[in-house]
Structures are given as structure tokens and as C-alpha cells.
Amino acid sequence: MIKTELNYGDVYLVPKKTIVDSRKDCDTSVAFGPHRFAMPVYPSNMKSVVNEETCELFARQGWFYTMHRFNVDVVAFVRRMQSQGLIASISMGVNEDSYQQVADLKAAGLTPEYITLDIANAWCVKAERMITHLKEAFPQSFLIGGNVATAEAARDLEAWGCDAIKAGIAGGRVCITKNKTGFHRPMISTVSDCAAAVQIPVIADGGIVEHGDIAKALVCGATMVMAGSMFAGFDESAGDLVEIGGKLYKEYFGSASQFNKGAYVNVEGKKILVEYKGAIGKLLAELTEDLQSSVSYAGGRDLSALRGVEMITVPR
Numbered sequence: 001m002i003k004t005e006l007n008y009g010d011v012y013l014v015p016k017k018t019i020v021d022s023r024k025d026c027d028t029s030v031a032f033g034p035h036r037f038a039m040p041v042y043p044s045n046m047k048s049v050v051n052e053e054t055c056e057l058f059a060r061q062g063w064f065y066t067m068h069r070f071n072v073d074v075v076a077f078v079r080r081m082q083s084q085g086l087i088a089s090i091s092m093g094v095n096e097d098s099y100q101q102v103a104d105l106k107a108a109g110l111t112p113e114y115i116t117l118d119i120a121n122a123w124c125v126k127a128e129r130m131i132t133h134l135k136e137a138f139p140q141s142f143l144i145g146g147n148v149a150t151a152e153a154a155r156d157l158e159a160w161g162c163d164a165i166k167a168g169i170a171g172g173r174v175c176i177t178k179n180k181t182g183f184h185r186p187m188i189s190t191v192s193d194c195a196a197a198v199q200i201p202v203i204a205d206g207g208i209v210e211h212g213d214i215a216k217a218l219v220c221g222a223t224m225v226m227a228g229s230m231f232a233g234f235d236e237s238a239g240d241l242v243e244i245g246g247k248l249y250k251e252y253f254g255s256a257s258q259f260n261k262g263a264y265v266n267v268e269g270k271k272i273l274v275e276y277k278g279a280i281g282k283l284l285a286e287l288t289e290d291l292q293s294s295v296s297y298a299g300g301r302d303l304s305a306l307r308g309v310e311m312i313t314v315p316r
């Protein structure tokens with residue numbers, strides 16, 4: 001028997017009676033780990049999306065962020081952020097270079113507030129080993145493990161010691177994993193299954209096409225949402241600006257693309273051009289307005305209202 005599963009575009013949310021006088025009265029802030037953030041959405045930890053300046057900007061605006069893990073001097077990065085009174089949120093892999101980064105941070109006496117273990121399929125022994133190592137080295141840090149796509153994987157990462165998990169495999173805009181390996185789960189099904197399986201927060205990662213998809217992810221039980229392409233076209237996005245035929249674009253490439261790896265080996269990502277859209281401030285304001293509106297349609301004053309919302313599918 002083949003199961004049918006759902007993606008963001010397959011569902012809508014059923015409105016309730018609005019109880020606020022203005023959408024501005026709806027609070028979009030979220031408690032995540034030891035801090036509260038302005039919004040439950042943040043840019044992907046990808047080299048074509050964030051750099052040190054992007055991370056600093058998000059932290060200053062009170063939004064969560066995670067620096068990517070590719071050729072980063074983590075000691076300098078953590079020091080830079082913490083010396084300004086900002087949270088330090090870094091990514092780690094599972095190979096020797098990441099164990100060395102852990103040792104370097106310890107030697108420097110630095111503890112990042114947030115660490116994200118970032119590999120394509122974290123339901124593996126290499127990830128378990130690193131999660132155990134990170135929890136021993138930095139028991140005070142909030143550890144996010146990812147990515148996973150099933151309830152069983154989510155439960156394992158919780159048991160291994162993760163404080164949150166990141167859910168979403170092969171749903172990203174520059175992903176070619178599903179084409180090259182055949183593996184993928186749509187996001188509504190992934191997030192719902194993972195969130196129902198664990199007590200720890202779940203981050204819905206990838207596949208956000210429309211702003212309303214963020215509300216849908218929260219209805220499915222996500223606490224946070226990670227998005228790449230949505231944050232990729234701006235002045236503050238890390239990708240290069242290119243001009244083609246008089247039109248401006250920003251480069252957006254996958255972390256498992258040849259452009260990120262520097263070689264065509266185990267490539268599961270591609271590069272695309274996204275329309276250049278100017279300063280990112282407009283997007284952050286619009287995302288906030290749209291989510292405030294979602295909360296009002298959910299009949300509440302804050303994000304908790306989204307948890308009780310009914311979801312429907314629409315025949316195509």
C-alpha cells in the first residue's frame with residue numbers, strides 16, 4: 001500500500017473568530033531554548049544565504065540565526081558575537097574538522113549559546129557520536145540536531161541528547177537529493193510526524209514557498225521554521241549579485257552543490273539565480289505582518305493560537 005503525503009501547497013487553514021481589534025495586537029515572538037525571538041522563522045545555515053554580517057543583523061533585530069559551517073573560524077565568530085552581547089549560534093559537521101573546532105572553542109574558553117549539527121541525514125551513527133561529544137563538551141549549549149524526516153529518527157535524536165531537531169529531507173528549492181537518490185518526504189507530513197513524536201521543539205526546514213507556509217508549519221507543531229530561498233535575494237543575503245540582460249539576481253546554491261563543495265562529488269544540490277529584491281528589511285516587516293494576520297485568523301493573540309487550527313486539503 002502506497003501512502004499519500006502532503007506538502008505545504010496541498011493544505012489550507014480554516015479561519016476562526018478574530019478576537020483582536022488590530023493585527024498589530026498579535027504577538028509573533030517565540031521562546032526557543034534559553035531566549036525569546038521576534039519571529040519563529042530564520043535563514044538557512046547555508047553559505048549562499050548567511051555570512052557573519054547577516055547573522056549579526058538578525059541577532060541585532062532579535063531574530064534567531066545560525067551561521068553556516070563551511071570554512072568558518074568558529075572561535076573568531078563566537079568571540080565576535082559574544083563581545084557585542086549577541087548570542088552565538090554556530091553549525092558543526094560530523095568529521096574531524098568539527099571535532100577540532102570543538103577543541104578550539106574549549107581551549108579558548110568559549111561556549112556558543114546554540115549549536116546546530118548540520119548533515120543531510122542525521123539519523124546515523126556519525127551524528128550520534130557527534131551529538132554525544134557536543135553534549136559532553138558544551139552541556140550549557142542548546143543543541144539542534146538535523147536533519148530528520150520521520151518520527152523514529154526524531155525520537156532517536158531526542159534520546160541521543162538533542163534539545164531540538166530540524167525536520168525536512170530533500171524538500172529545499174536547490175535540492176536534487178530526491179532526483180538523485182529517490183528519497184524525500186513532503187513537509188506537512190514530515191513536520192506533523194516529527195512534532196508528534198518528541199517533546200523537544202521541532203524546526204521545519206526547507207520548502208517554504210509562500211509566507212503562509214510558515215503558519216502552516218506552526219500548525220503542524222513546528223516551533224521554528226528555517227528557509228533558504230526566501231532569504232536569498234536581498235542585499236544582506238550572502239550570495240553574489242549578478243546582472244544578466246540588465247536584470248539583477250542573487251546566486252543561491254545548495255550546501256551539497258559543486259559550488260559549495262568545490263568538487264563534483266556526492267553532489268545533491270544545485271545553483272539557481274533568484275530575483276534581486278533590495279534591502280531585507282521589507283521582507284522582515286512583511287513576514288511579521290503576515291504572521292500577525294495568521295494569528296488573527298487563528299482566533300488568538302499569539303502563536304499558541306495556531307496549535308488548535310484545523311487543516312484541510314483541497315482536491316486539485
Ligand SMILES: NC(=O)C1=CN([C@@H]2O[C@H](COP(=O)(O)OP(=O)(O)OC[C@H]3O[C@@H](n4cnc5c(N)ncnc54)[C@H](OP(=O)(O)O)[C@@H]3O)[C@@H](O)[C@H]2O)C=CC1
Pocket residue numbers: 093094095118119120121126147168169170171172175177206254255256266268
Ligand atoms: N536537508 C536536506 O535535505 C539536505 C541537506 N544537505 C546539506 O548539504 C550539506 C552536506 O550534507 P552532507 O552530505 O550530509 O554532509 P557532508 O558532505 O559534510 O558529509 C558528512 C559526513 O557524513 C558522511 N555521509 C554523508 N552522507 C552519507 C550517507 N548518505 N551515507 C553515509 N555517510 C554519509 C560523509 O561521508 P561520504 O561523503 O564519504 O559519504 C561525510 O563524512 C549539509 O549542510 C546539509 O545540510 C544535503 C542534502 C540534503
Ligand SMILES: Nc1nc2c(ncn2[C@@H]2O[C@H](COP(=O)(O)O)[C@@H](O)[C@H]2O)c(=O)[nH]1
Pocket residue numbers: 044045046147168170171172173174175176177178205206207208226227228229230253254255256257268269270
Ligand atoms: N538536498 C539538498 N538540500 C539542501 C542543500 N543545501 C541546503 N539544503 C536544504 O534546503 C533548505 C532550504 O530550502 P528552501 O526551500 O527554503 O530554499 C536548507 O535549510 C537545507 O535544509 C543541498 O545542497 N541539497
